[in-house]
Amino acid sequence: xxxxVLFSFLLTSTCMLxxxxxxxxxxxxxxxxxxxxxRVKITDTSSQRTIAVANDTIFLSDNVASAWSHPAMIHCxxxxxxxxxxxxxxxNGDNVxxxxxxxxxxxxxxxxxxxFYLSIRESKGQYTKIPLGPTYKxxxxxxxxxxxxxxxxxxxxxxxxxxxxxxxVNDTVVDIxxxxxxxxxxxxxxxxxxxxMPLTKDLVVVTMRQGFTTYIDxxxxxxxxxxxxxxxxxxxxxxxxxxxLQLGGDLFTYKGRVYLVQGWTPSLVEGEMYSGAFKIYDIxxxxxxxxxxxxxxxxxxxxxxxxxxxxxxxxxxxxxxxxEYVPTxxxxxxxxxxxxxxxLTEHDVISACYAENGLVxxxxxxxxxxxxxxxxxxxxxxxxxxxxxxxFDAEANHFVIVRVAGxxxxxxx
Numbered sequence: 001x002x003x004x005v006l007f008s009f010l011l012t013s014t015c016m017l018x019x020x021x022x023x024x025x026x027x028x029x030x031x032x033x034x035x036x037x038x039r040v041k042i043t044d045t046s047s048q049r050t051i052a053v054a055n056d057t058i059f060l061s062d063n064v065a066s067a068w069s070h071p072a073m074i075h076c077x078x079x080x081x082x083x084x085x086x087x088x089x090x091x092n093g094d095n096v097x098x099x100x101x102x103x104x105x106x107x108x109x110x111x112x113x114x115x116f117y118l119s120i121r122e123s124k125g126q127y128t129k130i131p132l133g134p135t136y137k138x139x140x141x142x143x144x145x146x147x148x149x150x151x152x153x154x155x156x157x158x159x160x161x162x163x164x165x166x167x168x169v170n171d172t173v174v175d176i177x178x179x180x181x182x183x184x185x186x187x188x189x190x191x192x193x194x195x196x197m198p199l200t201k202d203l204v205v206v207t208m209r210q211g212f213t214t215y216i217d218x219x220x221x222x223x224x225x226x227x228x229x230x231x232x233x234x235x236x237x238x239x240x241x242x243x244x245l246q247l248g249g250d251l252f253t254y255k256g257r258v259y260l261v262q263g264w265t266p267s268l269v270e271g272e273m274y275s276g277a278f279k280i281y282d283i284x285x286x287x288x289x290x291x292x293x294x295x296x297x298x299x300x301x302x303x304x305x306x307x308x309x310x311x312x313x314x315x316x317x318x319x320x321x322x323x324e325y326v327p328t329x330x331x332x333x334x335x336x337x338x339x340x341x342x343x344l345t346e347h348d349v350i351s352a353c354y355a356e357n358g359l360v361x362x363x364x365x366x367x368x369x370x371x372x373x374x375x376x377x378x379x380x381x382x383x384x385x386x387x388x389x390x391x392f393d394a395e396a397n398h399f400v401i402v403r404v405a406g407x408x409x410x411x412x413x
Contacts, residue, residue, distance in 0.1 A: 020339040021292045023280070026321075029082035030276070030330030031300025038084035039075045042300060042328055050140060051325040052097035053079060053312040054105055058323055058331070061090065061097045061107065072109065079314075079323065082331055091119040091127045098153070099312070102146040108132070108155070120147045120171070128171050140195045140248070140308060142204075147171070152201045156194040163196055163206060163216055181222045195308065197251045199258070199412070203398050205283075207249055207262060215286060217398065248309035254320050255338050257284045258412065259292070261322055263309035275299055276326050278309065280336065285410050286375070286399060293336070300329035353402045353409040360392040360411055364404045373401040 029035055031042040040060070041048055047063040058077040072090040074097060077083060092109030099105055106120045119127040132153075145151035145168075153166040161182050167175030197205045199215075207213040216223070249262035260281045276299030282290050310325040320336040354361050362370050364385050372380040374397045381392060385404075394400050394411075402409040 021280070022337050022339065023293045023295070023322075024335045024337070025297075026333040026335055027081050028299065028330070028332040029077075030326075030332065031328070032275075032298050033330070036300075036330045037077055037082050039087060040330055042330060048075075048325075048327060049308075050096040050310040051312055051323060051331070052099035052105060053314055053323055054099040054103035056080070057085065058082075058312075058325075059097045059099070059105055060325060060331075061095050063094055074105075074107070077331065079321070079333065082333065088124065091129065092117055096141060098141060098143045100143050100145060100147050100151055102148065104147045106143070106147065108141050108153070118153060118166075118168070130168060130171055130173060132166060132173065133177070140310075142196050142198055144198045144201065152198065154196040154198055154204055156196050156206065163204065163218070165201065165218055167201075178218055180216055180218055180220065183222050195248055197249060197260075199251065200398075205249075205251060205260065213249075213260075213262070215398075219396075248311060250311040250313045250322075251283075252313040252315055252320055254315055254336070255340065257282055259283065259313075259320075259336075261311050261313060263311070264294070275329055276309070276324065276332065278311070278324065284412070295334075298329075299324075299326045299332060353404070353411050355394075355411050358394075360394050360400055360402065362390045362392065362402060362404055364390070368404055370402065370404045373403070375399050375401070377401075 029037040029040065036042045039062070041062075049061050049063065051061075052059045056079045058079055060075045060077065062073040062075055072093050072095045073087050074090050074095075075087045076085040078085060090107050090109065092107050095107040095109030097105065097107055104120055106118055108116075108118050110116060116132045118130040118132055120130070121127055128147075141153060141155035143151055143153050147168065149169070151168045153168060154163065156163050157179075160179075162179045163182075165175075165178040166173050167178075195207045197207075199205065202218045204216050204218065205213065206216050249260055252259055252261075260283050262279055262281065264277045264279045276295070276297060278295050279291050280293040282292050308327075312323045314321045314323070318337070322334045322336060324332045324334070353363070360372060362385065364370065368385045369382065370385055370390060370392075371382040372392055372394065374380055380394065380397065380400065383390065383392075398412065400411050402411060
């Protein structure tokens, strides 16, 4: 289930209280606990790869025996306690699962050795198949939008060093595939463990091997790896490095802030893959990323060729429910809460900023001076308010800093 809708986004001002984040484990079904759920494989190799969450159900992809043939399966589990519910045959081989913003389940995978499909589940045994072109080495995909209206599917094509975006309207790929190439990406990092997580249709977060996580602007054009704007404090990939340090993750927005939950390896012992450790980062301001929670517990210390943790975060009124699947180790669920008071003071109400339809909106008294800056500190525009809500064009900047009424606001479009 997609968690991020940043088209309308309010960021707290710098004088607001710091977030009081708590994370509570709700349940664990794991190799370590000796209570792995039915059909969750906890052997040292596993054909199971990703989870998606929709309608209070966890959908786990299982490629069973062959990556190129049926029967690939989808196993279903309760979000309440991890109990097994049912299994059904996937329409694709070598499949991964997705859930859109409207709780539609889909798989991406192969049909034969040369065809690549997105299959949207309409009902039990019934799928709408959308061809995506020739088969290629698949990295972990993501979706935003509604498959029944307009949806954007993102994936990383390891063979071509490309991040791809498919625009799907009424079950048809209507937009030629939008691609961004990291031209000097070494073969070592062209892996199917790469995750692509959209903030908007034009701005994504990409996490690769060796603890390399960055923003990618889909409208920027091609990149050099040395020129990427990283925001997780890890070194650039180093040739010959042993382990991926941070792979797999999910983005979510909660109480006006943007968070990234991401797999984390506390050990650097060769051969040890992810066992369930993760960190949660506040990435609201990409120039000031902070770790708000670190989880170090082990789900089983499994060993697998797929060393990526699959996360799904579901935002509800009482908190964020985070579901984690670790290949060969099991599943767990957590609840993130923020006890920061949500009531706004009178000053907050008369001086607030948010993004809407690509514009920056400023709420302030008449006659207030308003200034917009980019993250480099360069003035974009300024004016004096003459309406209760003043609109500004951010001029293609995804992040802007607004100064008004003695306050500074950071806004993500």
